[in-house]
Structures are given as C-alpha cells and as structure tokens.
Amino acid sequence: LIPDLIYTQNISAKWLRDNEVSLDVLRLDEMHPIVSGNKWFKLKYYLQQAIDEGKNTVATFGGAYSNHIIATAYACKEAGLKSIGFIRGEPAEKLSSTLYQAEKSGMQLIYVSREKYTQKQQIIDEYSKENWYIINEGGYGILGAKGAAEILDYVAENDYTHILASVGTATMLAGLVMGAEQHQQIIGISSMKGNTSLEQAVKDLLSQTKTYPSYSILHNYHFGGYAKHPKALIAFITETWRQFQLPLDIVYTSKLFFAIIDLVNKNYFLPGSKLLMIHSGGLQGNNSLPQNPLALS
Numbered sequence: 001l002i003p004d005l006i007y008t009q010n011i012s013a014k015w016l017r018d019n020e021v022s023l024d025v026l027r028l029d030e031m032h033p034i035v036s037g038n039k040w041f042k043l044k045y046y047l048q049q050a051i052d053e054g055k056n057t058v059a060t061f062g063g064a065y066s067n068h069i070i071a072t073a074y075a076c077k078e079a080g081l082k083s084i085g086f087i088r089g090e091p092a093e094k095l096s097s098t099l100y101q102a103e104k105s106g107m108q109l110i111y112v113s114r115e116k117y118t119q120k121q122q123i124i125d126e127y128s129k130e131n132w133y134i135i136n137e138g139g140y141g142i143l144g145a146k147g148a149a150e151i152l153d154y155v156a157e158n159d160y161t162h163i164l165a166s167v168g169t170a171t172m173l174a175g176l177v178m179g180a181e182q183h184q185q186i187i188g189i190s191s192m193k194g195n196t197s198l199e200q201a202v203k204d205l206l207s208q209t210k211t212y213p214s215y216s217i218l219h220n221y222h223f224g225g226y227a228k229h230p231k232a233l234i235a236f237i238t239e240t241w242r243q244f245q246l247p248l249d250i251v252y253t254s255k256l257f258f259a260i261i262d263l264v265n266k267n268y269f270l271p272g273s274k275l276l277m278i279h280s281g282g283l284q285g286n287n288s289l290p291q292n293p294l295a296l297s
C-alpha cells in the first residue's frame, strides 16, 4: 500500500475547453488494486488508535460489496490485527468477490439479518470482547476525517479552485474540508437518493470553533439511489474508459465524473476554474457485475 503511487491525471476534452475550465483527477485508485484509496486514508488513525490501546481485533460493519469491509480486512492484516466483519443480510450461495477477498485477508465474517443490522449497538453488546476495537460502518468518524484530510498532501501542486469528491458517509468530504485551502470550494456528490442528513454528518465531524473553506453537497446525481447502476451509468463508465482511460466504479466515482461533466456544461464554474476530482477508488466493486464495464478488448 504505497501512497507514492498516487498521481494526477489531466483530462483533455472539448467540453472543458469550450467552458475554459481545467480538470485533473487525483488517482487514489492507483494505490492498490483492492484497497480503494480513500479507505486507506480513513482507516489510518483508527488502526493507530487500536494498536495504541492494545487491542488485537478490529470489528466493523458493511454489505456484501463494501469497499470499507475489504479495505479493513486488508489494512488489518498489514497492521497485524485480526479483523471481523459484521455483514448485512444472509450469506449468499456464492460469496461475493468482495467478501471472498476479505476472507482471504483473514477477516472473519459474521452475517446479521437486515433487521438486526440496523441495531449496531446491540450487535456490539452481544459479540464484542474487551480486546476489540470497533470502527463505524463506512469508517464514519472524526479519526476517519483526520486521515482523509491528508489526501490533499498528495497533490503535487494544489492550486485548484474547486475540489470534487463523491459522498457516502461524508467522512472523506469532512476531511477534504479540513485539509483544503481557505479559498478552495469543496463539492460533494452524494451517491444516495435524498440523504439530507449528510449535511449534518459533515458538520458533526468539523470543529465548531474553526473557519473552513466553503463546501456543499449535491443530491441530484444518484442515478436512482445508492448502488443503483442503470444501463446508462454502465455505458458511461465504458465510454469514459474508452475516451480518457479513466476507470470508474459503479457506486461512487462514475456518478461524480458524470456530475462534473454536467456541471461544466451548465456553466456551474466560472471560466478559469481549475477543478480537482478525487478518484476515491472502489473499482473492486465492479467485480459484482456480470461483466466488468472496464474489461474492454
């Protein structure tokens, strides 16, 4: 897991030139083929704290295709910690590629019914042992944001006017707000349909006494909802790969890149704007499709 592998990719396209806007993509997906970029940053300080507190096991929550689950499994193995994943729903007949890889990294999977899954504290009370360290679903929390705040340290020359990133729990967004320059504007694209609690989720991770750069979350690029991937989105992923050799995942980064094109074309950004898109990884999730849209001949 080597952050040194991170680089920015410049996107050259007519829709950018016509609107006098530039776009670079921070390729966190290139850090590792399985552990998606932002998850490595988000996990860093949790695992540090687990080790500092003398814990030997990390437990967390996620679905069968969760980038967070697989990243936790792998990062724990690297850190010499045991890992346990509470997985939402019943075990499928065939293990998802995500869970297969998580198990291969030594994670113990415990399936909990969808109903029980909503009662996280109950699950913790029932299973947790003294030497366990619990990480929230999706890595939501202040230490997660603290790690994500370091993402921008990997930008060679941070002279961007806007930073754009996809939003799940909003932990990364909070981190970017913490790590950005005062004059920069941070825009989050929600992968979920109508999850308006995200604004509060960001606020809860930020200090009340500091002034931050301005940020916003856009809610109209969800393509039907979380993890929904209609044909149009799959076609968009294939086309983006063909045109720019930019690989996108079905849950997060495809919706983000789509939103950027749409916003540029709608003159959302003033001429002269310099955009940075955070490619937060997640490409392993495409393995859940019958055919990976990036597997072009």
Ligand SMILES: *Cc1c(COP(=O)(O)O)cnc(C)c1O
Residues within 6 Å of the ligand: 036, 038, 039, 067, 068, 138, 166, 167, 168, 169, 170, 171, 172, 173, 249, 252, 253, 280, 281, 282, 283
């Ligand atoms: C988890 C994830 C996100 C969302 O990050 P949050 O901090 O939960 O908002 C975005 N992109 C990818 C690829 C992810 O795996």
